[in-house]
Amino acid sequence: MKSIENLISDNTKLALTSLYNVPADGVNVTIQPTRKEFEGDFTVTAFAFTPLSKKNPEQTAKELGEYLKREVAEIEDYNVIKGFLNLSIDKGYWIDFLKKSWNNKEYGIAKPAEGANTIMVEYSSPNTNKPLHLGHVRNNLIGSSISRILEAAGNKVIKVNLVNDRGIHICKSMLAWKKWGGGETPESSGMKGDHLVGKYYVVFDKNLKAELKALMEKGLSEEDAEKQSTLMNEIREMLLKWEAGDKESIELWNKMNGWVYAGFDVTYKMLGVSFDKIYYESKTYLLGKEMVAEGLKKGVFFKKPDGSVWIDLTADGLDEKVLLRSDGTSVYMTQDLGTAVSRAEEFHFNGLVYIVGNEQEYHFKVLFLILKKLGYTWANGCFHLSYGMVELPDGKMKSREGTVVDADDLMNEMIKTAEETTKALGKIENFESEEAAKLYKTIGLGALKYFILKVDPKKKMLFNPKESIDFEGNTGPFLQYTYARICSLLRKATDLNYTASVNVNDIIKKEKELIIKVYEFNKVIKEAAATYSPALVANYVYELVKEYNQYYHDYSVLKEENAELRSLRIALSQQVGIVIHNAMWLLGIDVPERM
Numbered sequence: 001m002k003s004i005e006n007l008i009s010d011n012t013k014l015a016l017t018s019l020y021n022v023p024a025d026g027v028n029v030t031i032q033p034t035r036k037e038f039e040g041d042f043t044v045t046a047f048a049f050t051p052l053s054k055k056n057p058e059q060t061a062k063e064l065g066e067y068l069k070r071e072v073a074e075i076e077d078y079n080v081i082k083g084f085l086n087l088s089i090d091k092g093y094w095i096d097f098l099k100k101s102w103n104n105k106e107y108g109i110a111k112p113a114e115g116a117n118t119i120m121v122e123y124s125s126p127n128t129n130k131p132l133h134l135g136h137v138r139n140n141l142i143g144s145s146i147s148r149i150l151e152a153a154g155n156k157v158i159k160v161n162l163v164n165d166r167g168i169h170i171c172k173s174m175l176a177w178k179k180w181g182g183g184e185t186p187e188s189s190g191m192k193g194d195h196l197v198g199k200y201y202v203v204f205d206k207n208l209k210a211e212l213k214a215l216m217e218k219g220l221s222e223e224d225a226e227k228q229s230t231l232m233n234e235i236r237e238m239l240l241k242w243e244a245g246d247k248e249s250i251e252l253w254n255k256m257n258g259w260v261y262a263g264f265d266v267t268y269k270m271l272g273v274s275f276d277k278i279y280y281e282s283k284t285y286l287l288g289k290e291m292v293a294e295g296l297k298k299g300v301f302f303k304k305p306d307g308s309v310w311i312d313l314t315a316d317g318l319d320e321k322v323l324l325r326s327d328g329t330s331v332y333m334t335q336d337l338g339t340a341v342s343r344a345e346e347f348h349f350n351g352l353v354y355i356v357g358n359e360q361e362y363h364f365k366v367l368f369l370i371l372k373k374l375g376y377t378w379a380n381g382c383f384h385l386s387y388g389m390v391e392l393p394d395g396k397m398k399s400r401e402g403t404v405v406d407a408d409d410l411m412n413e414m415i416k417t418a419e420e421t422t423k424a425l426g427k428i429e430n431f432e433s434e435e436a437a438k439l440y441k442t443i444g445l446g447a448l449k450y451f452i453l454k455v456d457p458k459k460k461m462l463f464n465p466k467e468s469i470d471f472e473g474n475t476g477p478f479l480q481y482t483y484a485r486i487c488s489l490l491r492k493a494t495d496l497n498y499t500a501s502v503n504v505n506d507i508i509k510k511e512k513e514l515i516i517k518v519y520e521f522n523k524v525i526k527e528a529a530a531t532y533s534p535a536l537v538a539n540y541v542y543e544l545v546k547e548y549n550q551y552y553h554d555y556s557v558l559k560e561e562n563a564e565l566r567s568l569r570i571a572l573s574q575q576v577g578i579v580i581h582n583a584m585w586l587l588g589i590d591v592p593e594r595m
């Protein structure tokens, strides 16, 4: 079955050739869904054809419309508004489409074909000195959803995480634990490992601040205080020892990072995200050094008298960037250069998407530019998906340090709110407690994920827990509820021995519109993949659900007496259910069968 876009496009080209005697193979036919206020299903823009027709857009559209209606069986009518040609597609086409797709549980979710593009998606990428917070939640949700969307659009996807497990910050937690920890462990304290390590990071910070304050009160400048601080000197020494492979430092480092990973695993599992490969900066931080030599040889980098290595990007409107310090140590950028090259060598990807907050926009601009200057053509496929900040309304769910919102606290809080809301609405009276607990988790996390993903990643946003758990409006629970209602309808149909089938010759307008909405799912996935925006999927499924609910409200399904019509309505409901399920899956959101 030809897609409707190809059908319209191919026949429009034929029409142009036949009407105006011109070759039209290379012509680009723009097709959009017809705006709600006009008659028609798809609209072709005629403005671009006027050089071929040598007539005004309106006249051109009319002549094309007349041709298409006469020559193409599937196009039953047309009208022209200014230069826009609105086409009505025959119901038979949509009935056929539904017939072919309605019982396919995988609808919309393509499997990567032989020779598909490989896209690597890097997301999460936390540091091991503290637990995950609200910003990471947005990062993980976007990364995980984009990965599924890219895959559904036909790509092979490799999900990776780059854990920053080394450096000054983790030494801070280590030193504080050594000094003031008294041997505390996750087991002895009952704390999650990442929270325990985070606690010592905060302890270090408090003590350092106190020391610096005391030094500055003696008249030292901030810079001198940092230099003279015993704690800072101990940290620097610890880092040097770690880099030199000192056994005791490495052991402590391994132990504490192990605690953190166990904690991260719990959070990732709860969030429902996973990775195909985890990179550790302790293994990658020396990688870029060879590239420094390569860049010097190619004349892309230059050396300063003190021995440090730089790249001059002033001609590109940026500044000079250091890649190797005078003491021979490398920087964040050097590491990222090396990591990117090693990934390209291992996976031969066509694209590499970094899901990283917008405060690192400059870093990635420079990174991609350097890679291109070094001659790596795959760098053209690198993309920084730069997402905005996410905040909570003041005073809500502040974590133990009183500064950031902890991911575990947030999720638990959401599940609790889901429980309260569900009970208050009296939605589940006869659930076993286990099923109820599962439902609260589904609703709580669904609300959180949907609220965050329905916003375009690039925009900053305010996450409002109360609003997100509303059972009405553009929320996760509203969509979940519609899905559960469709499941209940299908169960009742089974009980009544009603079958689903598509065996009709005619459908009403509302049904045709619903089928077209279902049809659009594939296009939405492609667009969401091309623009890295799960928000397109979220808003699409909301539109679909709104239209379905209205249909369900206006027409009876199970009470319809005409058996064929009833069967069609059951099949259509089932198909809408499948699309909701699969769209929500792309967002990483579970849907309940009962609610």
Ligand code: ARG
Pocket (backbone or CB within 6 Å): 122, 125, 126, 127, 162, 163, 164, 336, 354, 356
């Ligand atoms: N760990 C870094 C941070 O928390 C983010 C790493 C982003 N990824 C990258 N390849 N640079 O700021």
